[in-house]
Amino acid sequence: MTSDLGGRVVVLAGGLSPERDVSIRSGRRVAEALRGHGVSVDTLDVDGSLLAALAEDRPSCVVPLLHGAAGEDGALRGVLDALGLPYVGSRPSACRSTFDKPVASAAVRAAGVAAPESVVLAATTFRELGAGPVLAAIESSLGLPLMVKPTRGGSSLGASVVRSAAELPAAMMAAFAYGDIVVIERYVAGTEVAVSVLDDGDEPRALPVVEIAPDGGFYDYGARYTAGATEFFVPARLPADVLAACAQAAVTAHSVLGLRHWSRSDLIVDAEGRPWFLEANVAPGMTETSTYPQALAAAGLELGAVTLGLVRRALAE
Amino acid sequence: MEPQGTRLDPWIDAYAQRTQGLTASQVRALFAVASRPEVVSLAGGMPYVSALPLDALADTVAQLVRDRGAQALQYGSGQGDVTLREQILDVMAPVGVRAHPDDIVVTAGSQMALDLVVRVFCDPGDVVLVEAPTYVTALGVFSSYQCQVVHVPMDGEGMRADALREAIAALRAQGRTPKLIYTIPSFHNPAGVTQGSQRRAEVLEVARSTGILLLEDDPYGLLGFDGEVPRAIRADEADGVVYLGTFSKTIAAGLRIGWAVAPHGVREKLVLANETATLCPSNFAQLTISSYLATQPWFEQVKVFREVYRERRDALLESLESLMPPGTTWTVPAGGFYSWVTLPAGLDATAMLPRAVAALVAYVPGTGFYAPGAGGEHELRLSYCYPEPDRIREGVRRLAGVIETEVELAATFGSPTSAPVRSGPTAPTPDLA
Numbered sequence A: 001m002t003s004d005l006g007g008r009v010v011v012l013a014g015g016l017s018p019e020r021d022v023s024i025r026s027g028r029r030v031a032e033a034l035r036g037h038g039v040s041v042d043t044l045d046v047d048g049s050l051l052a053a054l055a056e057d058r059p060s061c062v063v064p065l066l067h068g069a070a071g072e073d074g075a076l077r078g079v080l081d082a083l084g085l086p087y088v089g090s091r092p093s094a095c096r097s098t099f100d101k102p103v104a105s106a107a108v109r110a111a112g113v114a115a116p117e118s119v120v121l122a123a124t125t126f127r128e129l130g131a132g133p134v135l136a137a138i139e140s141s142l143g144l145p146l147m148v149k150p151t152r153g154g155s156s157l158g159a160s161v162v163r164s165a166a167e168l169p170a171a172m173m174a175a176f177a178y179g180d181i182v183v184i185e186r187y188v189a190g191t192e193v194a195v196s197v198l199d200d201g202d203e204p205r206a207l208p209v210v211e212i213a214p215d216g217g218f219y220d221y222g223a224r225y226t227a228g229a230t231e232f233f234v235p236a237r238l239p240a241d242v243l244a245a246c247a248q249a250a251v252t253a254h255s256v257l258g259l260r261h262w263s264r265s266d267l268i269v270d271a272e273g274r275p276w277f278l279e280a281n282v283a284p285g286m287t288e289t290s291t292y293p294q295a296l297a298a299a300g301l302e303l304g305a306v307t308l309g310l311v312r313r314a315l316a317e
Numbered sequence B: 001m002e003p004q005g006t007r008l009d010p011w012i013d014a015y016a017q018r019t020q021g022l023t024a025s026q027v028r029a030l031f032a033v034a035s036r037p038e039v040v041s042l043a044g045g046m047p048y049v050s051a052l053p054l055d056a057l058a059d060t061v062a063q064l065v066r067d068r069g070a071q072a073l074q075y076g077s078g079q080g081d082v083t084l085r086e087q088i089l090d091v092m093a094p095v096g097v098r099a100h101p102d103d104i105v106v107t108a109g110s111q112m113a114l115d116l117v118v119r120v121f122c123d124p125g126d127v128v129l130v131e132a133p134t135y136v137t138a139l140g141v142f143s144s145y146q147c148q149v150v151h152v153p154m155d156g157e158g159m160r161a162d163a164l165r166e167a168i169a170a171l172r173a174q175g176r177t178p179k180l181i182y183t184i185p186s187f188h189n190p191a192g193v194t195q196g197s198q199r200r201a202e203v204l205e206v207a208r209s210t211g212i213l214l215l216e217d218d219p220y221g222l223l224g225f226d227g228e229v230p231r232a233i234r235a236d237e238a239d240g241v242v243y244l245g246t247f248s249k250t251i252a253a254g255l256r257i258g259w260a261v262a263p264h265g266v267r268e269k270l271v272l273a274n275e276t277a278t279l280c281p282s283n284f285a286q287l288t289i290s291s292y293l294a295t296q297p298w299f300e301q302v303k304v305f306r307e308v309y310r311e312r313r314d315a316l317l318e319s320l321e322s323l324m325p326p327g328t329t330w331t332v333p334a335g336g337f338y339s340w341v342t343l344p345a346g347l348d349a350t351a352m353l354p355r356a357v358a359a360l361v362a363y364v365p366g367t368g369f370y371a372p373g374a375g376g377e378h379e380l381r382l383s384y385c386y387p388e389p390d391r392i393r394e395g396v397r398r399l400a401g402v403i404e405t406e407v408e409l410a411a412t413f414g415s416p417t418s419a420p421v422r423s424g425p426t427a428p429t430p431d432l433a
């Protein structure tokens, strides 16, 4: 049934990023889903033996499900390009700008989607100018609460909500532990949603909007990967016009960032019903508790069939 | 119509209260990376089983299956194989524990014995006294039986008897009597310290005079580096102490065989609880150990392990000494697997872990060794049991760089650094004092 692929499909999962475990779960799920369609699938980790393994038994197509740097910043996909291997998902340059949150936000804001005001700072800046005055200036311009996160990260690792100035230093330390550059942005109160985008036809389209309601209020690592710790609503409990605006925002992000095949945008809808863009993901999580598979299911689609369709698309492109 | 949400787990409302602590965590996520070979893991406490005479063990197992396979592969007694229990008496002779084979209950690792003791003694809400810090998976057991954990401060000689007495008095004043005093007197996990004989006597005296059962956990007792084996507390008190032993560090952790030595009444209950939990500990593993003890120079092998771990301990201490930034202190273990490190003021070991893992070195943050919110923020555990000495040195080099960067950041963000700066090996560390 899938002999037309001309070889095995390789799912890439694992890697050295702090999201290794998440990636392994995403990879396992997608691999199983593809096998359900008779596809021959191998899952490979990213290490010193990867290139030899790819050369020895050249796959027809690669599905990178690596989360975090290397997997999402385009570096690994650049290598796949160099090897002439087709893969599912976005091209390296699009990944590069998407994985960098402030770069992505600027592009999406320019396309007319609201994105929270933010300041992007390196640790060296704080050292040179003194953390106290810099933080005070940020606090007075953006107000409290604030969101602090590494510019290049995922799964809320290193991200924290800052509700009082006293919490800022610890939040900065936590974010800088994950990277050298940190974004401090206005905290948007409202309903958090994830909007999955699928490009398997003529145009990228948004899948049903998934509303995220974590028990603890913050969609942190524990809320994401402890089954039951978060309640999801599909579609989100929002008026139809707001749902449409969310869908539009995610499709706009997908398009202006030059993304391919699949992506997910994380948004917060404020009290006025306006969606704010937080970030877009080039390798959306596919774990048992991730939102992309929930959106697919709500659209009446099946993960294996969708992935296989994208594999075929990658082969044809 | 109310929109229906999903929690992706239909059983979410059905779980028992005791599962509440079982959540996904950033620290676990980072440990997943630490399992990659690029990372020097000073985190896990894996014994270096490669030092075992594997060929001899293979022969032992082959012969066991050939000669006594029908017995080894059958159910066994809930108390454990009687020959093995006799041999365990020999294994405990160096720590001075004298008992009858009937006093011993063999379990699936001493972890199971710990679980059974808590199961037999503790109702939800009962108080258990433990060291500060203490063995992480003991905390897991206490939490799964919904015990309240009260930490007793340590110094360079482990649990402080005066603090223990005060803690008990304070609890009694609230109308509460602790059920257990849980202690690891020799080569403590994670603190790396050892109770001297005087201290042991004092701790025992507190237990005796207050009538509280002492639970003595002794996985590392034979692994002292100067060849002297600390005398177990159980050696001087048979009625008020339950002693836990294991073959995990002296033979092989994968066989999962440990034991408890307990006074008559307690032991009867432990046997019944053991049967309820597992029917019997693995007969195959018990007979494998029994054959190994009977045919191999097992104590010579313990000496080999001591040498392996001593060399690694030295590699760790030497590189800590030459590389750690000012303000870092650590304990000097005389045996066992661990040193307990206190970071320079203002540093948080959990918050620093992602930086460490990115630099390809891993440790266990101190908070894991405390009940939630009870301490350990500025501390971490380093294990030297598994990596080769050169890898240990490399790991410490990486960790030193990580701490330096973190110190700089903490200075930038104005964390309180007013505490006097101390450095180097120490007992006690500030937080243990």
Ligand SMILES: Nc1ncnc2c1ncn2[C@@H]1O[C@H](COP(=O)(O)OP(=O)(O)O)[C@@H](O)[C@H]1O
Pocket (backbone or CB within 6 Å): A116, A147, A149, A153, A154, A155, A156, A157, A159, A185, A186, A187, A188, A189, A192, A218, A219, A266, A268, A278, A279
């Ligand atoms: N500006 C913000 N206002 C409110 N919440 C935010 C904001 N930015 C991020 N968050 C919260 O933090 C989480 C992680 O942030 P996000 O930008 O999606 O990064 P990542 O998912 O890559 O870690 C989001 O899911 C959201 O719950």
Ligand SMILES: [Mg+2]
Pocket (backbone or CB within 6 Å): A155, A156, A266, A279
């Ligand atoms: Mg996100």
